[in-house]
Amino acid sequence: MNILGISCFYHDAAACLIRDGVVIAAAEEERFTRNKHDASFPRNAITFCLESSGVSAQQLDGVAFYEKPLRKLERAISVAKHYEAHSPSLLNEDLSHFLHEGLTIEQRVRDTLNYSGPFFFSEHHLSHAASAFFGSPFADAAILTVDGVGEWATTSQYIGCGRDIRLKREIRYPHSLGLFYATLTAFLGFEVNEGEYKVMGLAPYGKPHFVDKISEVLELRNDGSFANRLDYFAYMYSEDKMFSSKLVDLLGPPRHPDEPVTQRHIDIAASMQVITESAMLNLCKSLRDFTGSENLALAGGVAHNVVANARIRESRLFKNLFVQPASGDSGGAIGAALYAYHHGLGQKRRVLENYETCLGPEYSDSEIEDVLMKYRLSYQRMELDELTARTAAAIHDNMIVGWFQGRMEFGPRALGHRSLLANPCNPNMKDILNARVKLREEFRPFAPAVLEERANEFFELDRPSPFMLQTWQVRGKSRELIPAVTHADGSARVQTVSEKDNHRFHRLIKAFGKASGVPVVINTSFNVRGEPIVCSPEDAVRCFLGTDIDYLAIGSFLVERSL
């Protein structure tokens, strides 16, 4: 039984294909169009999912969309009417968007694919919940979803049992933890839906001196819920402003994007991170209290806050935690399809032991070689043993390596299939990577990938962490060993790599460990600032040629810049 899942028209459009309850293909549209966070109808991603699975549109048993466009329109109209005095043009903008995009989705899919079968509309938060619960190894779980906004809900608590998901309660727009974080991200001069990671990276350098003031902005309640103090915000009625003048009165002048980051900005980042963690812990505690579950499945954009996830883990409110690796809107495609499979089509659930994230395109050596020849690159073809040994030696020599192997990852993290790799032992490597390739802000940390079986030697880690979704403390004695991946607070966003799940990457890290004594590499996404992660061999070669990456290990080929 095949179901196509689709999310689009807000940000991070994506498609996936579910076969018999298992995701067998998934990709974000941005990877094909090369337009970061592309929200448009995901025609390339749909084509990839169908073609790679050998399924025609006529063979689909269902198509599922990740939210209910009419209910979203209802919210847009209600909000526009409520704030009409502030912004008379708001409704026109929203209505145009819905009339031409959201409301047309079913017909657009039917026309485009010549598809006449069942069409399902999940709810936005239900899609997140299903992506987390059905992706988890839990037969039953408490489910928490937190983001900016879906239709009306911004935070939802569910109980999952078998194939059933029951919504218990929700917090509704305009009260939103995701929009609280986005508003302060904008206040700090960073781009909304892009800069949140930067703010999270900035926070450990600061002191939470503004906690009392920012507590004025978001009221945390004893029942685990919260309410935004709306007079500090403008996102309800403004097309280009997230915050009101009252927030400026409270916190001082906002930072312009071109201004330097000062200690005041850093302290605000630290303070909003503290409040966000408190809000998440409150939500989790209330959920644990009324469900009694020892399992938590977590999704929604706020679940990409890896520091808050670590606080949840450390709180031990739940024994087991599963965070959906694609917690943003792209993952909604997966949740919608999985929910439709179990409920729209009434299928039984298979609880999965392992979750797979490498669901995108892969390319044969022959396809890769054609691209290398097209770009007239000198390359060597070699067996895996030699490829990993030569690549490990290059990393040990402080070279930057583009590592392009197997299927592309789904979700925002590169996990050893479309990665840039470097030496974590070199204290200057963060600056080198930034200067030569990534061009990121100097305060943002790089993440380590470590052999799963040796992770505990270097990190205070009590379970596998294969998706880089939580931070862990670097052990005291290891901080000097791997300075390039140790953040200001001694933490790291660890990826553990197992032989079983990621054979080639495991082999490489093992070879690097043999050369350096440290089975850890820097693993950052294979892209440059402002561009999506590379998808095809051609994307990888272009990135290689356009930057100062030293080596490209692509399929069975090693390309050296100096050759």
Place this chain on the structure above:
Amino acid sequence: MKDNERATRASPEAVAVIAQILSLVPPEASPSNPGGWHLVDCDDFKLASMYGARQ
């Protein structure tokens, strides 16, 4: 597949009419809600509907 079509603006008349029609239906929630929990207790999400009100 066809290329994406970028939305054009709706006419003011269309906006007014649609807003009027939709205002006849009581919305599921209100932007003036006070925050905090809304109790729902629902497991029927009306998958066939692009609206699917829970009431």
